[in-house]
Amino acid sequence: MRVRQWAKDLAMGVRFAFAGGREGWVRALLTAVGVGLGVALLLLTTAIPNVLNARSDRGNARTDITYSGTQIPKAANTLIVANVDTTFRDLDVRGRELEIEGPKAPLPPGLERFPAVGEMVVSPALKRLLDSDGGKLLRDRLPDRIVGTIADQGLIGSGELAFYRGGENLAAQIDGYRITRIDRYGDPEATSEGFDPVLILLILVVFVALLMPVAVFIAAAVRFGGERRDRRLAALRLVGSDSRMTRRIAAGEALAGALLGLVFGTVFFLVGRQIAGTVQVYRVSVFPSDLNPSPALALLVGAAVPAAAVLVTLFALRGVVIEPLGVVRTARPSRRRLWWRLLLPLAGLAMLYTMIGQGRDNGNFNRYLVIGGVLLLLVGVTALLPWIVEAVVARLGAGGLAWQLAVRRLQLSSGTAARMVNGVAVAVAGAIALQMLFAGVEGDYTEDSGFDVTRAQMQVSVPSGVELDGAVEKFRDTDGVREVYAYAEGYLGESRRDPERGSEFTVGDCASLRQVADLPSCRDGDVFVVRGAEQDEDTAVLAKQPGRTLYLDPTYEGALQRKEVAWPVPRDLKEAGTRKDLTGWERGGFLVTPKALTAEAATALDGQVYMSVDATVPDVQDLVRNTAASVDSLTYPMALYSTSQTDRFASIRTGLFVGAACVLALIGASLLVSQLEQLRERKKLLSSLVAFGTRRRTLSLSVLWQTAIPITLGLLLASVVGLTLGTVLLRMTDTPVRVDWTSVLSMTGVAAGVVLVVTLLSLPPLLRLMRPDGLRTE
Known part of the structure; x- marks a missing residue:
C-alpha cells in the first residue's frame, strides 16, 4: 500500500x-x-x-617488429618490414616499408593489397595533412604516390597519422631491431605489464x-x-x-x-x-x-x-x-550547523591516514579506502561551501548600490549561490590535489636521457649501405644546421661466431672523435684505444696483442649468418682518455680515423650523425628530417631531449588532460544553464527594479557580484581542500611534500576564467529580462 x-x-x-x-x-x-x-x-x-x-x-x-633478436628464414609466407616512423613538427607519424618475399606474405590489417615500390597507402588523417598547404614539408619527405587509405581496423584512432609504402632490397639490412622478417601480424605472446x-x-x-x-x-x-x-x-x-x-x-x-x-x-x-x-x-x-x-x-x-x-x-x-x-x-532561515559538515572531510582524512608512508614497496593501496577517502574530502567541499558563503555574506554590508543588491540577494538565498559554484569548487580541489601528486611523483617516472643537448640537438642513423661522407655534406648544407659530427660505428669480436670478448669500433674525423674521447693529438690515419670506459673490460685485453685479428660484425646464435670482416689490431695504437660523448656515455674501444680504415671494413659499419641546430630557423627539425629522407628512406632522425618520461605515466597524464578538458566543458555549459535558470527565477524582481528606475548597469554589476562572491569563496575553499588532499596523497606515496604554487594559481585562474566567460554570456539574456513588461502576468 x-x-x-x-x-x-x-x-x-x-x-x-x-x-x-x-x-x-x-x-x-x-x-x-x-x-x-x-x-x-x-x-x-x-x-x-x-x-x-x-x-x-x-x-x-x-x-610486426617485436625485437626478439632471432630471425626466421625466407619463405613463401614471409614479409620484410622496416620501421620508417617519422615526426612532423610535434606530430608522430607511424610508417612501415614492406617488401614481399612470397605469395602468401601476411597483409597488414587495414590494407586491401600491398603497395608497390613508389606507392603509399596512408591513413585518412595523414592524407588530409599531406593534401593541405601546411603539410608541404611532410609531402616532400613522403613523395610516393598515394594509392589507397588504411581502413579503421589498421589504426588505433581516427586521427592517427600512419602509412605503408613499398620497399626493395631490405633483406641485406635486416637487423632485428628496425628491419625484420615476419610471417604473421600480431604478437601472440604479448602480455599486459602490471x-x-x-x-x-x-x-x-x-x-x-x-x-x-x-x-x-x-x-x-x-x-x-x-x-x-x-x-x-x-x-x-x-x-x-x-x-x-x-x-x-x-x-x-x-x-x-x-x-x-x-x-x-x-x-x-x-x-x-x-x-x-x-x-x-x-x-x-x-x-x-x-x-x-x-x-x-x-x-x-x-x-x-x-x-x-x-x-x-x-x-x-x-x-x-x-x-x-x-x-x-x-x-529568516535557521543558521546552518558546522559540526556535521566537518565530519565528512575529517572522515575522508582518517580513511587516507591509514596508508600514510606506504609508498610503492608495501603492496597496492586499498582501493576502497582511497576512493572513499577522496570522495568524502571532495563531498566535504559541497557541504562546507554553503556554510562559508552564509557566514561571510551575513557580515558583508556597506558598499555601492550594485554591491548591496548582490549581498542582500546572497543573504536571502546563499544556498542557491553555493550550489551553483559547488561543482567548480570540487573540480578545482581535485585538480590541485592531482597536480601536486603528479608533480611529486613525476621524478620517479622521468629519467635523465644522458644526451648533451648543449652540443647536439638531433641525431640521424644512416644505414651501412649509404655513403656517410655524402650524407654529412647534405646535412651541412641544410638550413639551420650549425655543426655536424659523424661516426661510422660497429662492434669487434675476438672470433667470427659468438665471441666471448668484444669492443666498440668507432670511425670519425679528428673533430668528431674529440667529442667522444680525450685525444692527445690527432691526424688522419691515427688509431686510438680507449681503456677504462664504463662497462668496458675487454678493450684492454684485446689491445694487448698487436697484429691479432678481430672481426667486425660477428654472428651470434640465432641470428642470420653474414660475412664477418677481419680487422688486425694495429701496432702503433695511441692512448686516448675517456670523455662522455654526445649521448652521455663514456665510449670505449677503438677510435679510427678514415685513412686507417679499409674499404671492406667500411661496409660493416653503420653511420651516426649528430647535429647542432639553430632553433630560431622555422621548422629546422623538419628540414633535417627531409634531408635525412633524401639520403635514404631508412634513415632514422631523432630529436634529442635531456629527459624522458615512462609511457605509462605519460599516458595517465594525457588521460587526465583529456578528462579535465571534458569536465571543463561540462562546467561551462552547466554553469550557463544554471545562470539562465537563476535569471528566469528573478525575472519579475529585475523588471520591478527597472520599473522603479534602477539603472541596467547597476543590475548587471549586481549579477556579476552575485557570481563573484561565492566563486571567490569556493576557490579559496577548494585551494585549502586541494592542498590538504594533495599533501596526504604525497605522504601516502612516501614522497616529499612540495607545493607548485604556479599550478595552484593556474588551476584557480582557469576556473575563474570559465565563470567570467559564463557570466559574460549570460548578460544578453539578462538585458532582455530587465524590461518593465516583465511584470505582465496572467
Missing part, C-alpha cells in the same frame, strides 16, 4: 512537470539539459574501458576527481526552479495534500526532469560520439564505434540518476515547511 501511494505521488509529480503549462515545461527542459550534460559525460566515462580495449586490440593485431601501486593510485584519484564534479552538477540540476516549484506545492497543500505527499510530488517533478535528462544525455552522447571521431584532444583520437558504453555501467547510470533526483529533492525539502498559504522559506 505504501509503495503504491509513493508511485501515485511520484506519477502525479511527473504529470505536473509535463502538464503544468509553460512554466512546468521550461523548468523540466532546464533540468533535463543540466542533467543531460552530466549523463552524457558519465556515458562517455563508461565507454572508456571499451575504447582502451579496442585501441589495444588493434595495436596488438598490427604488431601497474605499480603509485600508478594505480593516480588512476583511482583521477577517476574520482573527474567524476565527482559531474555528480555535483547533476545534483544541482535537479533543483532548478526550486522557488517557483515551492509555490505550486503550497497550492497543493491548499487543496488537501499533506506535507509528505507534497514532498513526494516534488520528487516526482524532479524525477520527470531527470528522466528527460536521460533522454537528452543519450542524444548528447550520440552526437558527441560522432563529433569525437573528427577531433583530437591532446593528440588522442577515437573511432565513434569504440565509444560503446558497458551495458552494466550504462544501466547503473540510468538507474542512479533518477534515484539521485528523488533523494536530492527529498533531502532539499527536509527543512522546508510547506503550508497552504505559503512556503516558510522566505522567513
Whole structure:
C-alpha cells in the first residue's frame, strides 16, 4: 500500500512537470539539459574501458617488429618490414616499408593489397595533412604516390597519422631491431605489464576527481526552479495534500526532469560520439564505434540518476515547511550547523591516514579506502561551501548600490549561490590535489636521457649501405644546421661466431672523435684505444696483442649468418682518455680515423650523425628530417631531449588532460544553464527594479557580484581542500611534500576564467529580462 501511494505521488509529480503549462515545461527542459550534460559525460566515462580495449586490440593485431633478436628464414609466407616512423613538427607519424618475399606474405590489417615500390597507402588523417598547404614539408619527405587509405581496423584512432609504402632490397639490412622478417601480424605472446601501486593510485584519484564534479552538477540540476516549484506545492497543500505527499510530488517533478535528462544525455552522447571521431584532444583520437558504453555501467547510470533526483529533492525539502498559504522559506532561515559538515572531510582524512608512508614497496593501496577517502574530502567541499558563503555574506554590508543588491540577494538565498559554484569548487580541489601528486611523483617516472643537448640537438642513423661522407655534406648544407659530427660505428669480436670478448669500433674525423674521447693529438690515419670506459673490460685485453685479428660484425646464435670482416689490431695504437660523448656515455674501444680504415671494413659499419641546430630557423627539425629522407628512406632522425618520461605515466597524464578538458566543458555549459535558470527565477524582481528606475548597469554589476562572491569563496575553499588532499596523497606515496604554487594559481585562474566567460554570456539574456513588461502576468 505504501509503495503504491509513493508511485501515485511520484506519477502525479511527473504529470505536473509535463502538464503544468509553460512554466512546468521550461523548468523540466532546464533540468533535463543540466542533467543531460552530466549523463552524457558519465556515458562517455563508461565507454572508456571499451575504447582502451579496442585501441589495444588493434595495436596488438598490427604488431610486426617485436625485437626478439632471432630471425626466421625466407619463405613463401614471409614479409620484410622496416620501421620508417617519422615526426612532423610535434606530430608522430607511424610508417612501415614492406617488401614481399612470397605469395602468401601476411597483409597488414587495414590494407586491401600491398603497395608497390613508389606507392603509399596512408591513413585518412595523414592524407588530409599531406593534401593541405601546411603539410608541404611532410609531402616532400613522403613523395610516393598515394594509392589507397588504411581502413579503421589498421589504426588505433581516427586521427592517427600512419602509412605503408613499398620497399626493395631490405633483406641485406635486416637487423632485428628496425628491419625484420615476419610471417604473421600480431604478437601472440604479448602480455599486459602490471601497474605499480603509485600508478594505480593516480588512476583511482583521477577517476574520482573527474567524476565527482559531474555528480555535483547533476545534483544541482535537479533543483532548478526550486522557488517557483515551492509555490505550486503550497497550492497543493491548499487543496488537501499533506506535507509528505507534497514532498513526494516534488520528487516526482524532479524525477520527470531527470528522466528527460536521460533522454537528452543519450542524444548528447550520440552526437558527441560522432563529433569525437573528427577531433583530437591532446593528440588522442577515437573511432565513434569504440565509444560503446558497458551495458552494466550504462544501466547503473540510468538507474542512479533518477534515484539521485528523488533523494536530492527529498533531502532539499527536509527543512522546508510547506503550508497552504505559503512556503516558510522566505522567513529568516535557521543558521546552518558546522559540526556535521566537518565530519565528512575529517572522515575522508582518517580513511587516507591509514596508508600514510606506504609508498610503492608495501603492496597496492586499498582501493576502497582511497576512493572513499577522496570522495568524502571532495563531498566535504559541497557541504562546507554553503556554510562559508552564509557566514561571510551575513557580515558583508556597506558598499555601492550594485554591491548591496548582490549581498542582500546572497543573504536571502546563499544556498542557491553555493550550489551553483559547488561543482567548480570540487573540480578545482581535485585538480590541485592531482597536480601536486603528479608533480611529486613525476621524478620517479622521468629519467635523465644522458644526451648533451648543449652540443647536439638531433641525431640521424644512416644505414651501412649509404655513403656517410655524402650524407654529412647534405646535412651541412641544410638550413639551420650549425655543426655536424659523424661516426661510422660497429662492434669487434675476438672470433667470427659468438665471441666471448668484444669492443666498440668507432670511425670519425679528428673533430668528431674529440667529442667522444680525450685525444692527445690527432691526424688522419691515427688509431686510438680507449681503456677504462664504463662497462668496458675487454678493450684492454684485446689491445694487448698487436697484429691479432678481430672481426667486425660477428654472428651470434640465432641470428642470420653474414660475412664477418677481419680487422688486425694495429701496432702503433695511441692512448686516448675517456670523455662522455654526445649521448652521455663514456665510449670505449677503438677510435679510427678514415685513412686507417679499409674499404671492406667500411661496409660493416653503420653511420651516426649528430647535429647542432639553430632553433630560431622555422621548422629546422623538419628540414633535417627531409634531408635525412633524401639520403635514404631508412634513415632514422631523432630529436634529442635531456629527459624522458615512462609511457605509462605519460599516458595517465594525457588521460587526465583529456578528462579535465571534458569536465571543463561540462562546467561551462552547466554553469550557463544554471545562470539562465537563476535569471528566469528573478525575472519579475529585475523588471520591478527597472520599473522603479534602477539603472541596467547597476543590475548587471549586481549579477556579476552575485557570481563573484561565492566563486571567490569556493576557490579559496577548494585551494585549502586541494592542498590538504594533495599533501596526504604525497605522504601516502612516501614522497616529499612540495607545493607548485604556479599550478595552484593556474588551476584557480582557469576556473575563474570559465565563470567570467559564463557570466559574460549570460548578460544578453539578462538585458532582455530587465524590461518593465516583465511584470505582465496572467
